[in-house]
Amino acid sequence: MLGEILLWLAAIGGVVCMVLVIVAFAANITLMMFRTGSMAPTIPAGSVAVVQSVAASEVGVGDIVTVDREGDLPVTHRITSISPGAVDEERVITMRGDANAADDASPYVVRTVRVVLFSVPGVATAIVAMGDPVVLGGLTIGATALVVWAFWPRSPKALRARSEATRNEATEAER
Template sequence: MSAPTRRSLREQATVDDASASPAPAAASSRGTLGRALADVLLWLAAAAGVICIVLVIVAFTANITLIMFRTGSMAPTIPAGSVAVVQSVPASEVQVGDVVTVDRAGDLPVTHRITSIAPGASADERVITMRGDANAADDPYPYTVQTVRIVLFSIPGIATVIVAMGDPYVLGGLTIGATVLVVWAFWPRSRKESREQIDPAGVDR
């Protein structure tokens, strides 16, 4: 029997490397998939942050706020548990049929539909009567106002979500989750992971 030559030893080593390559390739594929998922989540978080900033700017400049409905006095138009987006406007701009929020001294604001409008003591003042869509009669007394908050639109069923977002435990969990995601995405890769990104020909994938 002849002794193995250097060429045969190199060919055997190449065969052994080829048979052992699937495991590192699979590990590299899993790592690439994980990082791709992290990138997608980071982009989504960044987009959500930009949207929140834009909404805050719009709300501040356009006098827009949110109103949560605890009762069903405006059902079925605005059921209990809904959140309405409202904008502060002069009382002189509203009309009968508009749904508005009126602030009351020493009491919670009321959001009902306008049933009548009368002039007030000044050019900017109006005396309005209102009624909830689910109520059989107008509110007990009229409201003298110079500004009101008119309902632009409402979203049913999300009041509980907004309330939950203000919970310290929920906020803490979201903060921790975001921190973990950012650390995981930007954590320096090991030398082994870096080598796995380069093919045998030395070309970066």
Template sequence: MSTPTRRSLREQAASVGMPASPRDAPAPSGSTRGKRRGVGRVLADILLWVAAIAGVVCMVLVVLALTANITLIMFRTGSMSPTIPAGSVAVVQEVAASEIEVGDVVTVDRVGDLPVTHRVTSISPGASDAERVLTMRGDANAGDDPYPYTVQTVRVVLFSVPGIASAIVAMGNPYVLGGLTIAATALVVWAFWPRSSTARRRGVPEEPG
């Protein structure tokens, strides 16, 4: 008795309308679903990376705030336009007033009022070596501020990013924070939820039971 060859098996299968081998079989109906799941997993990985980067940025800001006195301030008015338009967020660093030069943009704290961030137009000595009397003006204003500021420390603007103040304000909303926390938790759980070992070995998506 002759041993059936691969060719003879193919011919027999073709005669009865059956695929001769798994390679000739039509693609399973779940392949499209598997592709969709693959795209979803890629998107989830991208979102996880974005969340991780955002977390690293937050940690870096905390470290800078503790070690280098670097913080953020938001601009609600346009007194520094067009250099720093309303809605911008600036990164500022607290420094001694003796380090300030004419032309710097600094934030000065005021007792009983909001801080003011304007450009320094003149500097005079104060009552002590550490003290300075600053005259300031907003870039959008026609004249200097109505009175000088006597300071020992100020916050100098390092750089600013326009248009993100509203997003940062929204982050302080408890409902927004709660929603982001729930969404991030769901994303992490979905991304790392274990799949069946059989599906992992075969490289096929799981089918609903």
């Protein structure tokens, strides 16, 4: 009974994961992990944010966005000003971290940005830990054990007892 419950929970979890991957792929959604506190207290260090890639023309002042920087890590800050770029799809945005006293040193010329949909504080360490070989090995061994247990041949006596119990339940239901 417990094994069947665990198998159902694993199956449901697998389906949920597959649906989330499809939705994330279709909607250009990714995760961003925050190492610094430049966006605190809104997004403290150690948080994970769900971000969606959008055209720069779709964001406004006050939005929290992630922009890519050539040869450097991306930066996620709040937009303080927006002006048109050299072409229609381009924008020049100025940003500042909520914990910072001044705007970033130079504006960013962008065509697309990743807007922060929401964030969850404190889960970055758990996500990073999931990439640890020991954790991955443990999860793999656990999943393997569950699958082996589920499909391991049962003794003929246990199969007969289960079959008889099922027949008895069906007979009771017919009465």
